[in-house]
Amino acid sequence: MDRLILHEDPISGNCYKIRLVAAHVGVPIERRSYAVLKGETRTREFLARVNANGRIPVLQIGDRFLPESGAACVYLADGASLIPSDRFERADMFRWMFFEQYSHEPNVATLRFWRAFVGEDQLSAAQRALIPGKRAAGDAALDLMDTHLQTHAFFVGERLTLADIALYAYTHVAGEGGFDLARWPAVAAWCARVAAQPGHIGFDA
Amino acid sequence: MDRLILHEDPISGNCYKIRLVAAHVGVPIERRSYAVLKGETRTREFLARVNANGRIPVLQIGDRFLPESGAACVYLADGASLIPSDRFERADMFRWMFFEQYSHEPNVATLRFWRAFVGEDQLSAAQRALIPGKRAAGDAALDLMDTHLQTHAFFVGERLTLADIALYAYTHVAGEGGFDLARWPAVAAWCARVAAQPGHIGFDA
Structure with missing residues (x-):
């Protein structure tokens, strides 16, 4: 399985959603912290490499980057009971x-x-x-x-x-x-x- | 298949999304119009029967009501190529x-x-x-x-x-x-x- 890295700010509930889904499905994720209040998601490097939208969270899956908390939750919960089959x-x-x-x-x-x-x-x-x-x-x-x-x-x-x-x-x-x-x-x-x-x-x- | 009724305002792009998906997948839907500008989605009847949130669109599927345009699109496109399998x-x-x-x-x-x-x-x-x-x-x-x-x-x-x-x-x-x-x-x-x-x-x- 691809290595999973969560680019996040620990104070963000949107980031917490992703950690909570990962815990429920039992998938380990690494964490990289950025302080939104210090502008760390608006640096040239963040915008170029992680998310041109300047927002966290972004779930990195191998060398691919997935912004939007809801999308990351859908990715992690794929096939799990957290997504209804009906x-x-x-x-x-x-x-x-x-x-x-x-x-x-x-x-x-x-x-x-x-x-x-x-x-x-x-x-x-x-x-x-x-x-x-x-x-x-x-x-x-x-x-x-x-x-x-x-x-x-x-x-x-x-x-x-x-x-x-x-x-x-x-x-x-x-x-x-x-x-x-x-x-x-x-x-x-x-x-x-x-x-x-x-x-x-x-x-x- | 359940009868599909779109509760909508024809000027709303959120409602158009649903009609566009229905056209692509070839599913007929009936339409019920409400004028947002005249408050027709804030009447007691609309709030009680269609959507307590007072918003359109709502996709009615038989006797069940599904608010949020994105959710209706997901419902209609289920199993179609509009949702990637990857x-x-x-x-x-x-x-x-x-x-x-x-x-x-x-x-x-x-x-x-x-x-x-x-x-x-x-x-x-x-x-x-x-x-x-x-x-x-x-x-x-x-x-x-x-x-x-x-x-x-x-x-x-x-x-x-x-x-x-x-x-x-x-x-x-x-x-x-x-x-x-x-x-x-x-x-x-x-x-x-x-x-x-x-x-x-x-x-x-």
């Missing part, structure tokens, strides 16, 4: 993964990054102006998740899939962005359920 | 589909919607403040695509996949959002290539 369930898993990247991550993860890592007093006026919209959209994403989880143990097919891993990464630390999970009890219970799965590893593992 | 290529297809939803659509599609459908004079001050950031991010997304397409005929595996369809939908009408494709000649040539594929249908088909 056609509708598999598409429904992608439904939640796209929802996470479009409606959840830009709000829940960005507010966490700004508040817990950049610092609110360091934000630009333009960033500050975005906070109310991101707060409302993050609340709406958590509302939608909570409604679903009131009647389901997991997002798809009543068992752990990539949909849960994609949504867990930033949801379980949403408090760092000022989203108090006590407001969304079904989400909080699901977080505990995901963390109790065999093979689970924590953010700092 | 493990890396399949993950790489999802790489571009996630890139489209995260880095392209919120910029290129939103500016088109505001300019061509809402009207710039109807925008709120908060929306207006977002324009420069979305313009720069849309430019960056098109730059990245152009660089890739300077050495590739299609995004993945040198043939049409869901990655091309996902990116084509809003790129070929990017001019309506003020992105002049003459600045990105490899992107413009790829648009022509996608439109020339057997089975292709236009936005208004």
